[in-house]
Amino acid sequence: MEKVLGNKYLLLAIRIIIGIVFIYASFYKIISPFEFAKSIRNYDMIPIELVNLPAIILPYLEFICGVLLITGKMRIGTGFWMVVMLIAFIIGLTQAYVRGLDINCGCFNPLENASSKSEILIRIVEDILMLAGVLIYMIFGGKKENKKEINKEPDITPAV
Template identity: 30%
Template sequence: MSTIEAPHDSEPAGARGSVATGNATGASRWLTRGRALDVVSFIARFYMAYIWISAGVAKLDSHMETTQTIMAYEIFTPEWSDLLARMIGPLEIAGGVLLLLGVFLRHANVVAIVVLSLFIVGIAQAWSRGLIIDCGCFGVEQLSADPRGEYATTIARDVVFIALSAWSIYRPFKKWAIYP
């Protein structure tokens, strides 16, 4: 005599009845897919935390270079460039720490998408105006003779970062999160 167990509310739809019928392929397929999505969420959260923290740390001890980089965009006055140069490094570090610790994960990623979008707009406008600038993303970098390829690469990289942040809004990795 075999007994059939009632499915639990916490079981995925594909796993219901699998144990009772002896067919574990539905459950194992769900577990594999779930784990793969967890890995993507883990990478998105912690890689973006690393990106924000490393970008902010690179700017901490280079106030003058960061101010000059911001001024090169020809958007802000020298006073605003100075203020932004003082703020941007600590704010990037703060955003990275929020992701690292798992505090307000979705909100932190929304802010990250807004900031990355503004970075893309700034780089695109400099590119379209023919300005030769260093983006200043990770400190002062050497420019090549033709920075147009660097602009496209930087914009593409930021689009990937936006995709990772959007994924973290959709499916945040909440394990080890203090206040997700």
């Protein structure tokens, strides 16, 4: 299984696809933070006084994580924040689905019309798949670098 999930082409595809999705998802949220704040408010999960904070921070975090994922930099840190975001998205969408809320998901474009239950379910599945992809990248993405570092001969030259 490690041979399949650790395949460098699979890991590259995961990085590029999920990175592009996160960058694309951040675009309309960055240019339309007020509309995104309304989308967050519709989930009815946090007090209205706190809605602006994630509406301002989240799009930039998505963008930065998307870029870092594509470039392969800061694998663990980037993966951690992506996992946190994806779990929050899954929880938010799931509770909206269960409660039957008629919401604009705000996933990609906060100006979208309200999402149907089937669209929300599709977004939940997409987020679960992206979560799996990020976890695969976090677990298997650094194996070769780690092995090289472990097998590296220690530098024992005396200091002069």
